[in-house]
Amino acid sequence: MSKEWPLWEVFIRSQHGLAHKHVGSLHAPDAEMAINNARDVYTRRNEGVSIWVVRAADIVASSPLDKESLFEPANSKVYRHPTFFPMPEEVKNL
């Protein structure tokens, strides 16, 4: 077993109604200490109302090599963007 503490990814929700956002990572021996450490490392300036921690090893990520096949086909399909509809003036926050 590695002597290093495992790596955790930290997600902070800055205010109610917003989504948790990835802010960085840290080392901790378990989930409870990861939360404590996240509080001390990432919320010193009143950044958050909620913390998530996830073991970095448990995150499944797409491969950068697949970038072209995953994302490029979307580039040429402008009709997927709802930019051709005129927005009524009265409707706010669209």
Next chain:
Amino acid sequence: MDAKFQYLLRQGDNALILSQQLCQLVGKGPALEEDMALSNVALDLLGQTRMWLTYAGELEGKGRDEDRLAFLRDAHDYRSCLLVEQPNGSYADTLTRQFLFDTWHYFLMDGLTRSSDERIREIAAKSIKEVTYHLRRSGDLVVRLGDGSDKSRAMMQTALDELWMYSGEMFLYDEIDNAMVEQGVAPPVDSIRTQCLDHMAEVFADATLTMPSPEAWMQRGGKQGRHSERLGFILAEMQFLQRAYPGAAW
């Protein structure tokens, strides 16, 4: 009035000296995360110091503000307990000192939120949010290291045995503490001592550490200004700038 001034100095000086000691560990923590956590605790304590000493200075009425009280008093005028001037030592020493202090600090602040003095109630109400986290953190680490490896348990037990004699001074009330209790400013010692010992017993049991006897002989004197030579060194470093360049400001 003088009793209350002294009582406020005791609160402020405890927080100040412990904060200064923790600041010496900035950049030297066992892990980045611990380093940040210790610095946060130090900053919390410094913030509390400012509130206590500002109020003390106002009450004294001789024009001394928080800075003059912090930087221009000598060791024998300091009213901090002996526990907070104990050396940082190993991380087991630092942590045990912190846990012993946090436990007492938490239950005292809890009592002071019901003080007859409005200003003290406000300071305690603001502090207890921070102290609640300090106690949760140090208690958690005591359990982890006590109930950890053979080596960590041995180090924690040694630290506890060595620091225990400094854990009783806060419960030895003198005429100043008693005057504060009579005025309803401070909580009576019995309730706080029982709460503290119960909490310590619980945490030390979880940590598989042997808690020394609460009836053991306890060191005393810091609250009355009788300190070890260590406080002199702490103050020498902390006060150097103001002593060398009086009135220097940002």
